[in-house]
Amino acid sequence: MLEQLDLQNLLILDIETAPQFRLYEEVPEHLQLLWEQKTAYQRKEVPAAEFYERAGIWAEFGKIICISAGVFSDAEGNSLRIKSYCCDEESELLEDFATMLNRQPVNKILCAHNGKEFDFPYLCRRMLVHQIAIPPQLQTFGKKPWETNHLDTMELWKFGDHKNYTSLSLLAAIFNIPTPKDDIDGSEVGRVYWEENDQERIRIYCQKDVITVAQLLRRFRGEELISEENIVYID
Numbered sequence: 001m002l003e004q005l006d007l008q009n010l011l012i013l014d015i016e017t018a019p020q021f022r023l024y025e026e027v028p029e030h031l032q033l034l035w036e037q038k039t040a041y042q043r044k045e046v047p048a049a050e051f052y053e054r055a056g057i058w059a060e061f062g063k064i065i066c067i068s069a070g071v072f073s074d075a076e077g078n079s080l081r082i083k084s085y086c087c088d089e090e091s092e093l094l095e096d097f098a099t100m101l102n103r104q105p106v107n108k109i110l111c112a113h114n115g116k117e118f119d120f121p122y123l124c125r126r127m128l129v130h131q132i133a134i135p136p137q138l139q140t141f142g143k144k145p146w147e148t149n150h151l152d153t154m155e156l157w158k159f160g161d162h163k164n165y166t167s168l169s170l171l172a173a174i175f176n177i178p179t180p181k182d183d184i185d186g187s188e189v190g191r192v193y194w195e196e197n198d199q200e201r202i203r204i205y206c207q208k209d210v211i212t213v214a215q216l217l218r219r220f221r222g223e224e225l226i227s228e229e230n231i232v233y234i235d
Contacts, residue, residue: 001220002156007072010151010217011104011137012111014209015119016066016202018190019055024048035061056190059125063090065193067097067123068206070214077223079230080214084203091130098127101135108137111151113168113213120150153216172212175219207233 021027036048043051056062066086073079087093112119127134140148157166184192184205192198215225
C-alpha cells in the first residue's frame with residue numbers, strides 16, 4: 001500500500017486550535033448569540049457558556065495557535081525534518097505558513113490525519129478571515145477530487161467505509177507506534193494555551209502528531225519506523 005508514493009513530495013501537517021477568547025464572558029454579545037445558535041444541536045442541554053471550552057473546534061469561533069509540518073528528507077523515508085509555527089498572533093502564524101507553502105511545488109501533497117475534515121478546511125477558513133491568499137496546495141475550488149493533492153491517513157484506513165471515525169491514537173496503538181498522547185490531548189490544548197500560556201508544551205504535542213502520521217505512513221507501506229535519531233527539529 002502506497003508503495004508508489006513519492007515520500008519527498010509529501011508535507012505532513014497538524015494544527016492545534018483554541019477558543020478565540022479566554023472566557024465566554026469576553027466574547028462579544030452578538031457572537032455569543034451566534035455561538036448559541038451554531039452549537040444548539042451539539043450542546044443539547046448544556047449551557048452555551050459551559051460549552052465554550054470546545055470553541056476551538058469551529059473555525060468561526062476558534063483560532064490556530066500552532067502548525068507543525070514535517071517532510072521526509074530522503075527518498076526512502078528513513079528520516080524526517082519538522083518545523084513548527086507557533087504565535088499568539090494568528091495572522092502572523094498563518095502568513096509564515098502560507099509563505100512556506102508558496103515556496104513549495106504546486107503539486108506538493110499535503111497529508112494529515114482527518115485533514116480533509118479538519119486541518120485543511122480550518123486553515124483555509126482562518127486564512128480567508130485574515131485576508132491571506134490561500135496557497136495553491138490548499139485550494140480545492142474548481143478541482144476534481146483526483147486533482148486535489150490531499151492525503152488523509154484516516155480516509156486511507158477506512159478503505160471506502162464511511163461509517164466511523166478512527167483516532168490517530170488508536171491507529172498508533174494497533175501499529176505499535178509510540179503514542180503522541182503521553183502528555184495532553186486535544187481537549188486540553190485550549191486550557192494549556194489560555195490558563196498556562198505554555199506554547200512550548202503545545203508545540204511538542206503538535207510535533208508528536210506529525211511524527212505519528214509519518215510513522216503510520218511507514219506502517220501502511222509495510223516499512224520499519226523512523227528511528228528517533230533520524231528526526232530533526234528545525235527552528
